[in-house]
Amino acid sequence: MTATPIKAVVFDIGNVLLEWNPEAHYDAKYGEEKRREIFASVDLAAMNERVDRGEDMGELARRLAADHPEWHDEIMTWHEDWLTMCSPAIPHSWRLLRALRGKGIPVFSLSNFGIGTYEIARAEYPVLDEFDQGYVSGHLGVIKPDPRIYEMLEEGSGLSGAELLFTDDRADNIAAAAARGWRTHQFEHPEGWAARLVAEGLLSEEEAA
Structure with missing residues (x-):
């Protein structure tokens, strides 16, 4: 049986694109x-x-x-x-996001983030304006790992869980996504995420460097 192709990649923001400690x-x-x-x-x-x-x-x-x-x-x-x-940036993750978009692969955000704080971060970190679609909890009124926020992304994008690959640093957020059938990667460092994107055939090793 042929696996469902990945149609979009979903990034958490805190501790994936920007450190949060x-x-x-x-x-x-x-x-x-x-x-x-x-x-x-x-x-x-x-x-x-x-x-x-x-x-x-x-x-x-x-x-x-x-x-x-x-x-x-x-x-x-x-x-x-x-x-x-909310710093510093994680530059390798930025490169991965941009490499995916450069190949025409849609990239979404799914992040627990406030309304005002997101605007502060956007002014500092241009990568936050580069998502094809953004799903920010402050605007949605629901936070991960509530199943509803994953459902909202599915509804907004028109994609099913099997068509999505999601990375997040928190195990509970990953588990909630996996329960909806999403493909997942628990983020520990950008090198591991890069390797997963290569393994899925989304990027070459050179593109993921």
Whole structure:
């Protein structure tokens, strides 16, 4: 039986095209011990999830800081230093995205990302304007790994899971995609992703370098 051809490649953004490591930034700014205390005292991850669902980061940060005045500056760091946390770029992944598009293979994004923060990132990272279709959680109002966000991409693109190859750094996001029949690759480093694209016959080794 002939395998269904891949008709589009889907990229996560954080830790695939751009590094995203708030803990490392807080460690550098405050020290690891204090960072652990901050993160144990204030649920910054929950705040960020609300941003990814479409709420405004500045407003949420100010509200959380007012609720926890003892951590006011540390909470506002998330807002004020957001672009520093969302860095640096992962250049090899950018090259892979562009190589795919150069061969006429559609490339989509599927990312947990806020509305305002995505605009900040777009101004800094031109690759974010190069997707053929973009699926950003803040605009969709649903985040990975909710099955609905994968369904929305299928509906928007007109493609089935078997026609999609998806890379993401998180195992839960990969599992949710695989459950819908998507082909998947858990991203650990761009070299592994490049090898997968070569193995699928989408790029040559030279194109994937």
